[in-house]
Amino acid sequence: MTPLGPVAAGERAHLISFFLWMLPITLPILIGTPWIAMRYRRHGGKGKYDPNWAHSVGAEVVIWGGATLTFLIVGWLTWGHVQGEDPYKPTGKDPMHVKVIGSEWKWMFIYPGKVAAVNRLVLPENTPVEFDLTATGAMQSFWIPRLAGQIYAMPGMKTKMNLTTSENPSQTYGFNSQFNGAAFPLNKFEVDVVSQDQFNAFLQEPKHPFAQLEKQFKKTATWSGPELFEPPETGFWDKVAMNPDMLTDGGAAILPDNAPEQKQIDDAIRDELHVSQIQPQGDAQ
Amino acid sequence: MSILGSLDWNDIFIVPFFTEPSLSTGIAAGAGGVVVLGALAVMVLLTVKGWWKPLWSNWITTLDHKKIGVIYIVLALIMLIRGVLEAVVMRAQQVSPAPGFLSVEHHAELFSTHGTIMIFFVAMPFLTGVINVVMPLQIGARDMEFPFMNAVSLWLSIGGAALVMASLVVGHFETGGWTAYPPYTGIKLSPNEGVDYWIWSLGLTSVGSTLSGINFLVTIYKQRAPGMKLFDMSIFAWATLCTAILMIFAMMPLTVASLMLALDRQAGFHFFTATQGGNMMNFANMFWLFGHPEVYILILPAFGVFSEVIPTFSGKKIYGYTSLVWATIAIAVLSFTVWVHHFFTMGQTANLNAIFGIATMTIGVPTGVKVFNWMLTMWRGKLRFSTAMLFSTGFIFTFVIGGITGVMLANPTIDFATHNSLFLVAHFHNMLIPGLLFGMFAAVNFWFPLCFGFRLDEKWGRRSFWLWMIGFYGAFMPLYAIGLMGAPRRMAFFTEPAYFPWLVIAMLGALCVLAGLIAQVIQIWVSVKNRESLMVPAGDPWDGRGIEWSLGCPVPEYDFTTIPAMTSREPWVDAKEAGKRIMDPTEFVDIHLPKPTGMPFLVGLVATLFAFAMIFQMWLIAAVGFVAMWVLVLIRSYDTDWEETITAEELREGYEAHKRLVETTPQIRLDDEFTTKNRGLIMETQV
Numbered sequence: 001m002t003p004l005g006p007v008a009a010g011e012r013a014h015l016i017s018f019f020l021w022m023l024p025i026t027l028p029i030l031i032g033t034p035w036i037a038m039r040y041r042r043h044g045g046k047g048k049y050d051p052n053w054a055h056s057v058g059a060e061v062v063i064w065g066g067a068t069l070t071f072l073i074v075g076w077l078t079w080g081h082v083q084g085e086d087p088y089k090p091t092g093k094d095p096m097h098v099k100v101i102g103s104e105w106k107w108m109f110i111y112p113g114k115v116a117a118v119n120r121l122v123l124p125e126n127t128p129v130e131f132d133l134t135a136t137g138a139m140q141s142f143w144i145p146r147l148a149g150q151i152y153a154m155p156g157m158k159t160k161m162n163l164t165t166s167e168n169p170s171q172t173y174g175f176n177s178q179f180n181g182a183a184f185p186l187n188k189f190e191v192d193v194v195s196q197d198q199f200n201a202f203l204q205e206p207k208h209p210f211a212q213l214e215k216q217f218k219k220t221a222t223w224s225g226p227e228l229f230e231p232p233e234t235g236f237w238d239k240v241a242m243n244p245d246m247l248t249d250g251g252a253a254i255l256p257d258n259a260p261e262q263k264q265i266d267d268a269i270r271d272e273l274h275v276s277q278i279q280p281q282g283d284a285q
Numbered sequence: 286m287s288i289l290g291s292l293d294w295n296d297i298f299i300v301p302f303f304t305e306p307s308l309s310t311g312i313a314a315g316a317g318g319v320v321v322l323g324a325l326a327v328m329v330l331l332t333v334k335g336w337w338k339p340l341w342s343n344w345i346t347t348l349d350h351k352k353i354g355v356i357y358i359v360l361a362l363i364m365l366i367r368g369v370l371e372a373v374v375m376r377a378q379q380v381s382p383a384p385g386f387l388s389v390e391h392h393a394e395l396f397s398t399h400g401t402i403m404i405f406f407v408a409m410p411f412l413t414g415v416i417n418v419v420m421p422l423q424i425g426a427r428d429m430e431f432p433f434m435n436a437v438s439l440w441l442s443i444g445g446a447a448l449v450m451a452s453l454v455v456g457h458f459e460t461g462g463w464t465a466y467p468p469y470t471g472i473k474l475s476p477n478e479g480v481d482y483w484i485w486s487l488g489l490t491s492v493g494s495t496l497s498g499i500n501f502l503v504t505i506y507k508q509r510a511p512g513m514k515l516f517d518m519s520i521f522a523w524a525t526l527c528t529a530i531l532m533i534f535a536m537m538p539l540t541v542a543s544l545m546l547a548l549d550r551q552a553g554f555h556f557f558t559a560t561q562g563g564n565m566m567n568f569a570n571m572f573w574l575f576g577h578p579e580v581y582i583l584i585l586p587a588f589g590v591f592s593e594v595i596p597t598f599s600g601k602k603i604y605g606y607t608s609l610v611w612a613t614i615a616i617a618v619l620s621f622t623v624w625v626h627h628f629f630t631m632g633q634t635a636n637l638n639a640i641f642g643i644a645t646m647t648i649g650v651p652t653g654v655k656v657f658n659w660m661l662t663m664w665r666g667k668l669r670f671s672t673a674m675l676f677s678t679g680f681i682f683t684f685v686i687g688g689i690t691g692v693m694l695a696n697p698t699i700d701f702a703t704h705n706s707l708f709l710v711a712h713f714h715n716m717l718i719p720g721l722l723f724g725m726f727a728a729v730n731f732w733f734p735l736c737f738g739f740r741l742d743e744k745w746g747r748r749s750f751w752l753w754m755i756g757f758y759g760a761f762m763p764l765y766a767i768g769l770m771g772a773p774r775r776m777a778f779f780t781e782p783a784y785f786p787w788l789v790i791a792m793l794g795a796l797c798v799l800a801g802l803i804a805q806v807i808q809i810w811v812s813v814k815n816r817e818s819l820m821v822p823a824g825d826p827w828d829g830r831g832i833e834w835s836l837g838c839p840v841p842e843y844d845f846t847t848i849p850a851m852t853s854r855e856p857w858v859d860a861k862e863a864g865k866r867i868m869d870p871t872e873f874v875d876i877h878l879p880k881p882t883g884m885p886f887l888v889g890l891v892a893t894l895f896a897f898a899m900i901f902q903m904w905l906i907a908a909v910g911f912v913a914m915w916v917l918v919l920i921r922s923y924d925t926d927w928e929e930t931i932t933a934e935e936l937r938e939g940y941e942a943h944k945r946l947v948e949t950t951p952q953i954r955l956d957d958e959f960t961t962k963n964r965g966l967i968m969e970t971q972v
């Protein structure tokens with residue numbers, strides 16, 4: 001996973017550093033076990049046999065000491081990492097705000113006072129962004145792997161996630177990683193990081209009325225239709241966060257046998273697969 | 286509402302296939318068919334062979350802890366076969382061209398039943414079974430403290446498993462994974478009976494496990510042989526003690542959380558719905574308040590097994606007994622303090638995450654110490670690689686890799702990037718397959734003669750080990766890789782071409798695991814066929830160390846003719862070193878054992894009926910089942926004639942018979958332990 005932004009890069013660095021810090025205490029086991037197995041095997045092993053050797057102060061000190069020391073190091077590092085990379089802490093001055101609502105099986109992004117979008121997240125390059133997350137229906141996990149780790153979006157609750165976008169324009173994707181029913185594999189969105197000019201142009205693109213979005217968004221279904229809408233009145237996101245039922249008709253995520261929605265989902269899956277054949281998401285390594 | 290509640294035609298397993306034929310519904314119908322036909326085949330076999338009666342009188346009605354243990358293990362093996370087959374189907378689904386041959390929901394049912402089955406109906410019965418067989422024998426007890434309750438626990442667990450099997454035939458299982466988080470599992474989003482299957486099958490076993498925990502704990506406190514101090518107990522008994530405490534305290538939050546979910550679903554409560562003042566984060570907290578200690582319930586008994594197997598096959602005392610005991614206690618205590626690491630991503634403060642992350646890492650200290658203890662036990666030993674020892678060595682090596690990734694996941698900033706990914710799936714399988722299944726396999730290979738009197742075939746045992754070991758690496762190392770690339774768990778199909786080669790390797794690995802499982806079935810079959818030549822009637826076929834090896838194989842119903850004198854931590858080793866081949870008897874006295882009774886079976890049966898009725902909202906039947914359950918318990922409580930006596934004379938005869946057997950069994954060398962010369966009582970002779 002090649003990180004595009006500093007948060008994901010930090011996470012990757014921690015991953016590597018932790019792996020390396022674990023080696024001093026684990027390599028002796030990984031090498032020692034096969035070595036002991038060879039050396040002390042009953043037939044042909046060269047090791048000395050000492051059936052009553054069952055305690056050694058030196059060994060105890062080394063074992064408990066080594067394990068404790070490793071723990072102290074990784075524990076200390078953890079404290080620093082967590083404080084440094086608190087997803088609630090803005091990654092720069094005056095982050096741009098995007099309000100997010102997850103639903104079965106689509107995402108709404110509200111750029112307050114400017115535009116609302118579905119399944120399409122456009123962000124200016126090299127900019128700190130703060131996402132305010134909530135959901136209707138099931139709990140979701142909001143994740144853009146190449147930019148930052150995930151945070152849950154839950155109905156009736158508000159959570160936050162901060163990140164800084166890539167230095168240059170880039171394309172990636174985000175998705176919900178928490179299983180939520182029949183169209184879970186389709187529960188993803190495009191992420192375009194663009195130049196400031198392009199971003200301004202994006203805000204000016206033609207829009208559909210918000211009422212249309214609201215009506216269609218309530219259905220338990222995958223999204224098909226326009227992506228850009230007029231923004232809702234201010235405070236809309238907070239209202240949804242307090243009362244998630246206002247943005248859902250409450251359909252089932254587990255469809256009864258022979259449900260007509262299933263056909264739509266099957267079609268959407270076929271569509272999706274077709275698209276991804278032409279344009280693979282190209283995110284290997 | 287009809288008496289049959291919400292049950293209708295479409296719930297019967299083959300109907301959807303006819304109304305909407307597809308590969309997905311076909312597989313569902315096929316699986317249901319296998320269950321029905323399998324059940325029928327077993328019944329026909331029992332009838333033809335005339336085995337109903339012996340089955341009833343020797344097994345179903347038994348209160349003998351060893352037989353109860355065996356039934357638990359058989360249950361675990363049957364469910365393991367289903368769990369592994371489901372895993373193979375999931376792997377096949379992900380390598381077939383997207384969107385694969387399963388619908389998203391069918392795939393979801395598969396990972397949900399796989400997870401639920403593996404944890405609750407493979408791991409739990411397996412370890413409960415092994416504890417049942419071994420622990421009383423190691424502490425010099427004649428049975429559990431509460432033999433009747435022991436059997437009730439068993440039948441409740443079987444009832445729970447039967448419900449999960451029934452979900453293949455009638456209706457659906459749930460799709461929210463083994464964790465079943467609301468609001469997804471609430472009535473709105475999951476309106477069918479699947480979640481209720483999850484709730485009630487877990488309800489039955491979790492009550493069973495709580496009772497088992499109480500039973501184990503009280504047995505260890507009250508039934509130890511006179512003179513045996515806690516710090517004289519085997520490490521396995523210590524592991525049992527800690528596991529039992531975890532079982533008692535950890536199952537409760539699960540039972541409560543699942544019953545609250547049931548109230549939400551069927552009685553209009555709002556514990557976990559956001560709109561009416563409920564909060565599903567409480568479910569996550571309660572679930573993992575159970576869930577994290579649970580993983581130590583799963584792992585500690587296996588740690589105990591390794592601590593018995595490794596010294597035996599190293600021909601050496603266990604290294605660092607005291608260290609090991611304290612490490613076990615530390616793990617048990619700490620396991621209650623870390624549950625938040627399962628949802629670092631739920632938006633709590635950085636400090637809270639950091640504290641729970643660091644608390645999680647503390648568990649690495651005692652766990653690491655234990656691993657070094659096992660290594661140092663092998664150090665300066667004379668290692669014999671029996672099947673049990675191979676599984677133990679394979680465990681040490683493989684488990685450490687899971688430990689590395691575990692500490693990585695405990696760092697919240699790393700968890701943000703790996704939570705809900707296949708990296709996590711790889712991690713927990715990396716802990717559970719070596720740290721649980723390998724331990725249980727080692728236990729079966731090691732202690733099998735105690736129950737059946739003969740050894741298991743070594744050749745097939747070793748083959749099964751290598752297949753499991755290679756299969757594990759094949760199946761899960763690729764998941765680490767694609768997990769880091771951002772592949773989420775529970776995904777029915779991937780559109781990412783870069784994942785494909787890894788998924789193919791994982792598929793081959795899963796097939797290799799399946800081959801390992803088949804090798805184990807063959808191993809049992811071959812061993813039963815050749816049981817005459819594998820017989821070890823004099824006991825102690827591996828120069829064992831615990832007092833369970835001072836008994837003849839199979840161990841008689843009353844376990845000990847006289848309760849052994851505990852003069853040291855390893856009295857059997859002392860006796861052998863003093864040149865004895867049988868422990869000196871203490872005092873022969875009349876003993877009382879509970880008579881076999883069909884009551885626990887009936888309690889389990891009506892409890893299962895109750896649970897099934899709750900699933901399909903057949904309130905009347907549920908009420909009848911619930912009342913019947915307690916009536917049966919009451920009837921039993923007033924039964925005064927429930928014991929039978931074994932006289933001191935019979936015990937003395939048992940002792941004499943065993944002594945004669947021991948005297949006529951020729952002494953053979955340890956080098957011959959895996960040959961047919963081994964008739965028991967093998968010893969290291971100076972060669």
Ligand code: HEM
Nearest residue numbers: 372375396400403404408462463464717774775776795798
């Ligand atoms: C024997 C070889 C095994 C294989 C090949 C295997 C394979 C799998 C697969 C493919 C999944 C679904 C992963 C996903 O979410 O995409 C899974 C999930 C899981 N497995 Fe296994 N598994 C095996 C053994 C076990 C064992 C022994 C246990 C526990 C004792 C276990 C516990 C679980 C659990 C708890 C889940 C998560 C289910 C969920 O998402 O809720 N598995 N396994």
Ligand SMILES: [Cu+2]
Nearest residue numbers: 154157566631
């Ligand atoms: Cu929440």
Ligand SMILES: [Cu+2]
Nearest residue numbers: 576577624626
């Ligand atoms: Cu945990």
